[in-house]
Every structure is written in C-alpha cells, then in structure tokens.
Amino acid sequence: MDFTYDAEPVALRDAVRALLGKTYGDYENRRRIVAAEPGFDEDVWRRLAEMGVLGLPFDEADGGSGAGPVEVAVVAQELGRVLAPEPFVSAVVEAGGLVAAVGTAAQRAEVLGSLSAGERVLTLAHAEPGSRWVAPAAAVVATGQGDRWVLSGTKEPVVHGARADQLVVSAALPDGGTGLFLVDGSAAGLRREGYPLVDGGRAARVTFDGTPAQPLGEAVDRTAEIERVLAAARVISANEALGTMDVALDTTVGYLKSRKQFGVTLNHFQALTFRAADMYVSLETARSLVAWASMVLAEDPDQVVDAADRAGLKVARAGRHIGQEAIQLHGGIGMTAEYSIGAYTAHLTTLEQLHGNGHRHASALAATVADHGEVDPLA
Amino acid sequence: MRLRLSDEDATFRAELREFFTTKVPQQIRDTVAARRHLTREQLVESQRILNAAGLAVPHWPVEWGGRGWTELQRHIWHEEMQRACVPPPLAFNASMVGPVIATFGSQAQKERFLPATANLDIWWSQGFSEPDAGSDLASLRTTAVRDGDEFVVNGQKTWTTLGQYGDWIFCLVRTDPDAPKKQQGISFLLIDMTSPGLEVRPIQLIDGGREVNEVWFTNVRVPVENLVGELNHGWDYAKFLLGNERVGVAPVGASKRVLADAKDWARSVDLLGDPLVATRFVELENELLALELTALRVAANSADGKPDPASSVLKLRGTQLQQDVSELAMDLAGPDAAASFAGDRSEAPEWARMSTPVYLNLRKASIYGGSNEIQRQIIAKTILGL
Numbered sequence: 001m002d003f004t005y006d007a008e009p010v011a012l013r014d015a016v017r018a019l020l021g022k023t024y025g026d027y028e029n030r031r032r033i034v035a036a037e038p039g040f041d042e043d044v045w046r047r048l049a050e051m052g053v054l055g056l057p058f059d060e061a062d063g064g065s066g067a068g069p070v071e072v073a074v075v076a077q078e079l080g081r082v083l084a085p086e087p088f089v090s091a092v093v094e095a096g097g098l099v100a101a102v103g104t105a106a107q108r109a110e111v112l113g114s115l116s117a118g119e120r121v122l123t124l125a126h127a128e129p130g131s132r133w134v135a136p137a138a139a140v141v142a143t144g145q146g147d148r149w150v151l152s153g154t155k156e157p158v159v160h161g162a163r164a165d166q167l168v169v170s171a172a173l174p175d176g177g178t179g180l181f182l183v184d185g186s187a188a189g190l191r192r193e194g195y196p197l198v199d200g201g202r203a204a205r206v207t208f209d210g211t212p213a214q215p216l217g218e219a220v221d222r223t224a225e226i227e228r229v230l231a232a233a234r235v236i237s238a239n240e241a242l243g244t245m246d247v248a249l250d251t252t253v254g255y256l257k258s259r260k261q262f263g264v265t266l267n268h269f270q271a272l273t274f275r276a277a278d279m280y281v282s283l284e285t286a287r288s289l290v291a292w293a294s295m296v297l298a299e300d301p302d303q304v305v306d307a308a309d310r311a312g313l314k315v316a317r318a319g320r321h322i323g324q325e326a327i328q329l330h331g332g333i334g335m336t337a338e339y340s341i342g343a344y345t346a347h348l349t350t351l352e353q354l355h356g357n358g359h360r361h362a363s364a365l366a367a368t369v370a371d372h373g374e375v376d377p378l379a
Numbered sequence: 380m381r382l383r384l385s386d387e388d389a390t391f392r393a394e395l396r397e398f399f400t401t402k403v404p405q406q407i408r409d410t411v412a413a414r415r416h417l418t419r420e421q422l423v424e425s426q427r428i429l430n431a432a433g434l435a436v437p438h439w440p441v442e443w444g445g446r447g448w449t450e451l452q453r454h455i456w457h458e459e460m461q462r463a464c465v466p467p468p469l470a471f472n473a474s475m476v477g478p479v480i481a482t483f484g485s486q487a488q489k490e491r492f493l494p495a496t497a498n499l500d501i502w503w504s505q506g507f508s509e510p511d512a513g514s515d516l517a518s519l520r521t522t523a524v525r526d527g528d529e530f531v532v533n534g535q536k537t538w539t540t541l542g543q544y545g546d547w548i549f550c551l552v553r554t555d556p557d558a559p560k561k562q563q564g565i566s567f568l569l570i571d572m573t574s575p576g577l578e579v580r581p582i583q584l585i586d587g588g589r590e591v592n593e594v595w596f597t598n599v600r601v602p603v604e605n606l607v608g609e610l611n612h613g614w615d616y617a618k619f620l621l622g623n624e625r626v627g628v629a630p631v632g633a634s635k636r637v638l639a640d641a642k643d644w645a646r647s648v649d650l651l652g653d654p655l656v657a658t659r660f661v662e663l664e665n666e667l668l669a670l671e672l673t674a675l676r677v678a679a680n681s682a683d684g685k686p687d688p689a690s691s692v693l694k695l696r697g698t699q700l701q702q703d704v705s706e707l708a709m710d711l712a713g714p715d716a717a718a719s720f721a722g723d724r725s726e727a728p729e730w731a732r733m734s735t736p737v738y739l740n741l742r743k744a745s746i747y748g749g750s751n752e753i754q755r756q757i758i759a760k761t762i763l764g765l
C-alpha cells in the first residue's frame with residue numbers, strides 16, 4: 001500500500017494548478033465568471049481540453065488520454081481548491097463515464113472524442129424531482145423500439161443542463177429497468193430552464209416531451225452501470241471537496257494570524273486555535289479515506305460502491321465541520337459574498353446535495369454493517 | 380499510489396497472523412478479548428514469546444533485536460497483534476526507555492539493559508509526572524545532586540503506571556536548578572526500584588483498579604553510570620521518547636476489534652438492527668477506517684525515524700475513538716452495565732459487566748501520553764503555525 005503520487009499525477013497537478021490559478025487565483029475574477037452565463041469560462045474549458053484533462057479517463061482509441069481515476073482525482077482536487085466552476089465531474093466522470101461504459105464503439109468515438117477535444121459539453125440528466133441519489137429512473141419514461149425512441153418526463157437538478165450540448169439521460173424502460181439515452185441539446189420537445197446554484201454553479205430543470213433519443217448502446221437495463229458511475233462520481237467529488245476543505249482551512253489559519261481584536265492577532269486565543277486543530281484532524285483523516293477510495297476506484301472497481309459510501313460519509317462530516325467552523329472563525333466577514341471563505345462552505349454544501357449527503361451514506365452503510373466484523377483496508 | 384499489499388507484505392502479514400493466533404497462549408488472548416486486566420506473569424510470558432521470535436522490539440536498531448522492517452511492516456505487526464488479542468510489548472520497555480538507551484545510552488548501558496528490556500527481564504516504570512508537573516512536565520522538582528560517584532535523588536513522582544510491578548524506573552530529575560531555562564536543567568536517570576529510600580504507594584482509580592502509583596524518593600543513591608546521555612540534556616531525550624509514545628498510544632487495531640465484538644454483543648441483546656445503534660456502528664467504523672489509513676500514511680512519512688507531527692492526529696483521534704467505542708459498549712449493556720462488580724455468578728454477561736469499568740478507565744486515554752489539549756496545541760503550533 002502506497003499513498004504517494006507517482007511523477008505523472010504530480011506533473012498533471014502542477015500543470016492544472018497553474019492553468020486554473022491564472023483565472024481563478026483571483027477570487028474577484030471567479031465571482032465575475034460565475035455571475036455571467038454560462039457560469040464557467042469557456043476558454044478554461046478549451047485549455048483543459050488542450051492539456052488532455054477532459055479525456056483523461058477515456059481510451060486513446062476513443063479520443064481520450066488513457067489515464068486513470070488517480071489522475072482524474074488529482075484534477076478534481078485542483079478544481080476544488082479554487083472553486084473552479086467548470087463542469088468536469090458531470091461531463092467527464094458522469095456523462096462521459098456512462099458513454100465509456102455502455103456506448104457503442106461509434107458512440108464512444110464520436111461523443112468522447114468531441115468531449116475530450118472540448119468541442120462538446122456533456123452532462124448527465126439523472127436526478128429527478130423527489131429522488132434521493134438512487135440508481136433507477138422513474139420520472140422520465142422511454143418509449144419506442146430499435147433505434148427510434150422518445151423520452152417524456154422531468155429531470156432536476158441537471159448540472160449545467162441548460163448549457164450542455166448533449167445529455168446522457170436515464171429513463172424507465174417499457175419492460176422495466178432503467179435505460180440510458182443520448183439527447184441532443186437541440187432536440188425537439190426538450191425544454192431547459194437553467195438557474196444558478198448557491199455556490200455559483202449551474203443546474204437546470206429539463207423537461208422531455210416526446211423528445212427523440214438515441215439509445216446509448218442498447219436500450220437495456222443499465223441500473224448497475226449507473227450505480228457504479230454515481231459511486232465513481234462520489235469518489236471524484238470527494239476529491240474535489242478535499243481540495244476545497246484544504247484551502248478553507250488554510251484561509252482560516254491565515255485569517256487567525258492576521259486579524260486583530262483586543263490588541264492581538266486572533267491566534268493568541270486558544271479557544272480558536274484548538275478549533276483549527278480539530279479542523280485539521282477532520283481534514284487529514286478525510287484525506288486518507290478519500291485517497292483510499294480513489295485507489296479502490298482505480299484498482300478494485302467492483303468494490304467502489306462501498307468505498308464511495310465511506311469516502312462520501314467522511315467527507316460529508318468533515319465538510320460540515322470545516323465549512324461551518326471556517327465561517328465562524330472568520331466572524332462577520334465569513335458571511336459576505338465578497339470574501340471567499342463563505343463560497344467554500346457553499347461549495348461543500350452543494351457537492352453533498354449533488355452527490356449524496358452524510359445521511360444517505362450512513363443509511364446505505366447501516367444496511368450492511370451487520371454483515372461483517374471489521375473493515376480491513378489491507379485485505 | 381497502490382492499494383494492494385505487495386506479495387511480500389501479504390505473506391508477512393499472513394505469517395504474523397499465524398504466529399499471533401497460534402503461539403501466544405489462548406488464555407492470555409481470552410483475557411484481552413474480555414477486556415480484563417492482565418497479570419504481571421501473563422504480560423511477561425507473552426512478551427518473552429514475542430521476543431524469542433524476534434517480534435518484541437522490531438523497531439529497535441538491528442544489533443539490539445530490531446528487524447529493519449519498513450514502516451508499513453511495523454504497522455502490520457502492530458495491527459495484527461491487536462487483532463489477535465495479543466498484548467503489545469510493554470510500552471515502557473519497548474517504545475520508551477529502550478529506544479532512548481539505544482539512541483543516547485553508553486555502550487555499557489546498552490549491553491546491560493537492552494537485552495533484558497526486550498525480554499521483560501527488567502520491568503520498567505516511567506517516572507516523569509509529578510504532582511505539580513503534569514502537562515507542564517519541565518517544571519518537575521525531583522532533584523538529583525551529585526555526591527562522589529552517585530546521585531542523591533529526592534522528590535516524588537506520580538501516576539506511575541504499574542509501578543507495583545516495576546524493577547527499574549526511568550526518571551526525569553532536576554540536576555541544575557539554576558539553569559536559565561527550566562528545560563535545560565533536567566537529566567534522564569535510570570533507578571533501581573529496590574534501592575533504599577524508594578517507596579511505591581498505590582492510587583485507586585475510578586474503575587476500582589490500582590494501576591497507578593506514587594513513587595517517593597528519599598535520599599535514594601543512584602550510581603552515576605546510570606545517567607543516560609549527557610548531564611542536563613534529559614529534556615531532549617524526553618521529547619524523543621514522548622514523540623514515540625504518541626505513535627504507540629493510538630490503538631486503532633484494538634478499537635476495531637472491540638467494535639467488531641460489540642456487534643456480537645449488540646446482536647445478543649437484539650439491538651444491532653436498531654437504526655440508532657446501527658448508525659453509531661457505521662460512524663465509528665468509518666472514523667476508525669479513516670484513522671487507520673491515516674496511520675498508514677503517517678507511517679510512510681516518518682521513515683526517517685523522527686515522529687511526524689501528524690502523529691498528534693493519531694493520538695488525539697485514536698483516543699477519542701477508543702473512548703467512543705467503550706461508550707457504545709456500555710450503552711449496549713443497558714442495566715447489566717451496573718453489575719460491574721457482581722462477579723461470575725451474575726446473570727449479566729461478562730462483556731456487559733466489564734463495560735462500565737472499561738468506559739471509566741479509558742477516560743485516562745485523553746489525559747496521558749500528552750493530553751489531547753496538548754496534542755491540539757502541537758497541531759496548532761507546529762503544523763498550522765498558529
């Protein structure tokens with residue numbers, strides 16, 4: 001077992017950090033970008049494509065760069081560090097991940113090729129009003145046969161659903177089970193109402209009304225693949241949250257060292273420094289569990305659902321702890337939109353809502369807690 | 380990054396598991412599993428079995444019984460031992476005074492003490508804390524005054540764990556009361572506990588047990604060759620020792636084992652299906668997993684032999700979780716937890732009877748080895764720069 005990164009992910013991290021730093025190193029700039037549509041910087045997206053970042057997990061034959069989850073995780077951490085709003089997880093890990101898993105060779109070459117090249121923004125339309133991070137779909141129904149299918153119903157929230165050029169949509173099949181379909185952004189009978197998220201991201205309510213759709217691979221039950229990709233996205237978003245928590249703690253520590261009250265900097269008050277120490281404990285224990293889950297995703301993907309629940313639970317707990325304390329230790333300025341720290345907490349909150357909160361992960365794990373004695377990460 | 384153990388480490392692990400579960404007497408391991416106190420004889424027997432197999436002091440220098448293992452292998456050794464309910468080698472010997480003598484002691488001290496320390500032929504006690512020197516250890520007042528070839532020691536140590544079994548005690552003593560800083564006038568002295576003028580008095584703890592003591596020194600004469608390292612440099616050795624101590628006091632493996640046993644206890648009282656109980660298991664299991672993985676990560680960082688400051692995370696979180704697990708066990712026991720002292724004729728199962736004394740006893744874990752407040756202080760200052 002080895003927690004250190006090889007040279008390649010380290011080089012990738014440095015390159016992505018440098019690229020993102022140019023645009024998002026200045027928090028004011030980030031505010032400007034998320035205030036305007038589409039809510040991210042198309043130029044950054046193109047540059048990420050040029051660096052090969054958008055095709056990281058895909059086969060070279062499909063236009064990707066043939067790297068693995070460890071590299072994808074490293075990118076997510078960097079995005080999280082600067083709250084970069086580019087739709088990396090929804091486009092590459094979720095939508096792209098499903099195309100890679102079940103698409104035909106032709107679909108993979110076309111869709112993943114243009115995604116990797118930065119020509120096409122993809123998203124996954126899976127969540128439904130009232131659904132709680134489950135794999136099956138119910139509110140969108142597919143009818144048809146062979147290659148001629150239409151979808152009807154509503155998906156929400158769909159991350160960057162208004163901007164996406166193409167959507168991977170889950171839908172209930174006529175004979176039961178959940179199929180996957182590709183829908184063009186310009187398809188007839190597709191309505192998309194976009195709105196901002198509390199962390200500056202974007203989502204949409206997407207309505208299908210007899211909307212033509214192309215089966216991704218065959219129109220057969222894909223619940224298992226969806227569950228796996230949601231788990232992979234949970235692990236990668238946990239990495240993103242880790243980057244966010246890392247900087248939230250750094251920023252808070254910096255503030256305690258510079259803000260003066262009662263004639264001294266705040267780090268003279270042990271009541272505050274001890275709370276920062278506890279945040280560090282949360283961060284470092286989360287870092288270990290997230291690194292482990294990323295390795296499980298890379299090397300033992302059959303176990304990813306359980307590992308994702310564990311990483312998700314830990315990050316949910318740590319994210320609440322660090323996010324709440326970061327604001328509290330900043331005092332009033334932590335409440336303002338001008339200052340970055342509150343946005344870090346908002347982002348941690350949003351990540352949980354999109355990928356599963358602590359309650360969800362704990363109850364998933366409670367269902368199996370009686371099935372084993374110990375959890376053995378070295379087994 | 381690599382998830383799997385190498386074939387070599389997997390074999391290493393399997394061999395240790397086999398050894399611990401077959402070579403250490405069942406009755407000793409049952410005592411640990413039942414969370415009862417071990418007798419002196421049991422601890423000595425167990426450590427000698429380990430030592431004979433080269434498994435008591437693997438982290439010492441190779442010439443004194445060390446094995447030159449990787450940090451990962453050391454971690455595996457420690458985890459497997461706890462998993463198999465094998466009592467770890469006495470910390471005072473294996474983790475505290477042994478490494479100090481091996482690193483700072485004279486050749487004569489090494490030859491005289493190290494083999495006997497590894498084999499638990501000498502039972503060491505730790506004489507650091509005093510009534511007025513706890514967290515602020517450097518304010519200690521026990522004095523050692525040079526008189527010819529001897530030091531004359533006067534003062535009092537306290538909280539001396541298992542001092543009733545001790546053959547020798549390693550002490551921090553003040554040798555220069557006029558040093559400009561209180562840390563500078565301290566020396567590290569090895570004292571034979573059978574010396575005239577040395578008296579051990581037991582202290583009863585809240586669980587009813589007597590595991591700690593006061594140790595009084597009245598004109599105790601200690602040969603100068605029992606000084607470790609240089610005069611007035613004892614604080615450096617103490618810091619070295621406390622850094623090692625912190626790593627060892629996060630018994631993740633033992634907490635995992637007790638939590639797994641507690642599932643059986645919960646099942647036996649029909650509570651494992653209770654969502655409130657199941658959630659507590661889930662949260663503790665997950666935090667222990669995160670901590671175990673952190674231990675593996677920190678182990679890799681401390682490869683240069685110096686403890687990583689992040690070992691404070693292990694101590695802080697490890698003891699919190701140890702306490703939380705004991706609390707869960709007591710809650711599962713319900714009213715049977717009140718029958719602590721009912722004895723074996725009680726209808727209450729042993730795990731339930733043990734649960735309250737264990738819970739109370741483990742309050743100590745966040746106090747000793749550098750209290751958890753001191754660990755937060757280390758994290759805030761050394762790691763975060765606050």
Ligand SMILES: Cc1cc2nc3c(=O)[nH]c(=O)nc-3n(C[C@H](O)[C@H](O)[C@H](O)COP(=O)(O)OP(=O)(O)OC[C@H]3O[C@@H](n4cnc5c(N)ncnc54)[C@H](O)[C@@H]3O)c2cc1C
Pocket residue numbers: 270504505506507508510512513514515537538539540541591743746747748749750751752753756
């Ligand atoms: C069961 C048990 C076994 C022990 N075994 C041994 C042994 O074998 N040998 C040995 O030498 N010692 C031993 N100790 C002693 C142990 O190391 C001390 O208890 C410990 O160092 C704390 O000192 P204290 O008890 O004097 O508490 P104090 O230092 O008086 O602390 C009281 C409280 O104040 C907090 N506090 C203290 N200073 C600060 C600060 N600067 N900032 C914030 N909070 C602070 C502490 O964390 C604690 O909560 C043992 C203790 C126990 C309970």
